[in-house]
Amino acid sequence: MTGTTAEGEEASPRRITITFATSGVIATAEAGSSLLRVSIREKGGIPWKCGGGVCGTCRCRIEAGREHADRIKPKERQHLSEEELAQGFRMACQTFVAGDVTVSWVPRATSPDGRVKAG
Numbered sequence: 001m002t003g004t005t006a007e008g009e010e011a012s013p014r015r016i017t018i019t020f021a022t023s024g025v026i027a028t029a030e031a032g033s034s035l036l037r038v039s040i041r042e043k044g045g046i047p048w049k050c051g052g053g054v055c056g057t058c059r060c061r062i063e064a065g066r067e068h069a070d071r072i073k074p075k076e077r078q079h080l081s082e083e084e085l086a087q088g089f090r091m092a093c094q095t096f097v098a099g100d101v102t103v104s105w106v107p108r109a110t111s112p113d114g115r116v117k118a119g
């Protein structure tokens, strides 16, 4: 194999592995994926409500591979202290990962896709 692709075709995006430690789900995704989107698609189980950085529900901790997460967004700083950020806490809906990561969170009652039930 030479690594070339068919004419006019882009090389396929690099695949990464996301380990959802709290649920035990291991998923593959394209590099640069949103942590929450992969969790919803693959039933990883990270709790969420708004998906837009507002509610703070998707708080999680990157246990391994923190260096593969993108920069911390201003919306995350509204929910997480500097100390928590230093410990690897992030908001899953605001975090995109470019390499293998392991993520954990505090379990909550959710729908199968991880959305937190009302109440």
Ligand code: FES
Pocket: 047, 048, 049, 050, 051, 052, 053, 054, 055, 056, 057, 058, 059, 091, 092, 093, 094
């Ligand atoms: S789901 Fe609401 S802040 Fe991420």
